[in-house]
Amino acid sequence: MPLTVENRRAESAYHVFDSLCTLTAVLQLDGSVLFANAALENALGLSRRMLEGCDFAEHFADPSLLHKAMDGARVQDYAALRFEASLRRQAKEAIPMQVIVSIAEGSGHVLLEMSPLEQQVRQDREERLLEQTQAHKELIRNLAHEIKNPLGGIRGAAQLLEMDLDNPEMREYTQVIVHEADRLQSLVDRLLAPHRHPHLVGDVNIHEVCERVRSLVLVEYPQGLSVRRDYDTSIPEFRGDRAQLIQAVLNIVQNAAQALAGRIARGDACITLRTRVARQVTFGKQRYRLALELHVIDNGPGVPETIRDRIFYPLVSGRDGGSGLGLTLAQTFVQRHDGLIECDSQPGCTDFRILIPLP
Missing domain, CATH: 1.10.287 (Helix Hairpins)
Structure with a gap:
């Protein structure tokens, strides 16, 4: 359906959705696309202008799912509807999605929000x-x-x-x-x-934190271990407790060094400290425009699968004689900064990722 002048004006009001990472489309009641945000353009490999006016249901592996949802929207059978569907892409595999269809009150339009099921998990x-x-x-x-x-x-x-x-x-x-x-x-x-520990807030430079941790670990392991830097020096300072962040990062790095005992003995152990800026990320039930990503990556044997889902629990350790408190304390200190620590581990590469909101 061609877009009217009125719809063109309405379309311009939806450009705020371009700041979202969620795949978002605004549909007219007949299922044709009025607006598609940048994230959806990137996912489909199609420009906004190519999507406008087309029947969006044709981009699903099973178009009937969206057709039924639009039938309900036209008679206002629901306020919001959730279902799972596969989104087809240009020359790529379809992506399993969680789809939310809601009626934009007072506009006569339908809002379509799609999140990869992996992201939802x-x-x-x-x-x-x-x-x-x-x-x-x-x-x-x-x-x-x-x-x-x-x-x-x-x-x-x-x-x-x-x-x-x-x-x-x-x-x-x-x-x-x-x-x-x-x-x-x-x-x-x-x-x-x-x-x-009181929470003493001041200006924190994350690279000063990393350098402090690096020097402490290399004093403890002077031979057989290299600690590499991969910094984004444009990351701004933020408000936080420097001592607690040093302790949190130190606990993770020491945990990695202990897991690397075999490689340290052979002389090829490596820990990488990597800093990056993440944009438009959601964690801890909040969405942030900017966030610090600090990765602590080691080339050790990986976290045992039996405890992989419990490594941040108190008294859980994969090492004989370990107290199981180091990662628990690290998670606690990072959460005090509204952040979160995640872990992705496989043999040869374990990546602890610290996420902290940036101003």
């Missing part, structure tokens, strides 16, 4: 991770407080008992009790550490 995983992290923090904090009080009593009783014992062999047993009580106290202190 990622967003669901992020939301689940945030909820689980918050629940685990509360559980661990309460548990640590419950352990701490009787632990002090056990230690004190062992010391008093030791003072009344004349047999050196018996004193060895009380020393074991004191030593183990101290070890548990140290663990409890680490569990409570994120809740005790």
Whole structure:
């Protein structure tokens, strides 16, 4: 259907959708395209002008799905409708999509929003991770407080008992009790550490953070490990807690270095610190115009598949003797900056990605 002058005016009002990463189209009630945003142009490999006026249902592998949705829109059978469909592209494989059809109130137009199912799964995983992290923090904090009080009593009783014992062999047993009580106290202190640290906000240069971490790790591993820089130096400073971010990145890098023990012994271990700017990204249920992406990439054996979905949980470790707190604390400190840590791992390449909103 040719676009009228009135529709042309309406079309210009929809250019705000060009700032979205979500594939978005505005349809007339007959299913023809009034407007397609830049993300949809890129996905289909077709220009906006080529899409305007065409029946958008023909871009689905099963056009009847959109036809039925438009039938409901014409009689205002719903406010919003969701369904899954495959979007056909020029000379490329179709993409499975989650499609949302809603009626633009007062305009007589229909809004079509499409997100790749993979992206939807990622967003669901992020939301689940945030909820689980918050629940685990509360559980661990309460548990640590419950352990701490009787632990002090056990230690004190062992010391008093030791003072009344004349047999050196018996004193060895009380020393074991004191030593183990101290070890548990140290663990409890680490569990409570994120809740005790004040959030001291100032201007943060992420590359100063990376350089500080790099120098600390290379002092600990002077041979067999290279820490490469791949920085985007245009990234602006942002407001944050420098000490907490250093600790978060250091925990991830140290975790990577420990996983690289075999390669360090052979002399070919490598960790890469990569910084980039992400645009129009959604994480933690929020959409941000700009965000910092800090990647910590190593060439180690990868995260064991058995714990891959639980690596940020407290006390979960893939290493013998590991406390399982390093990544938990890192996630906590990054979340204090409204950010998130994600992990993508396979043998030979493990990538921890820190996302933090930028001004």
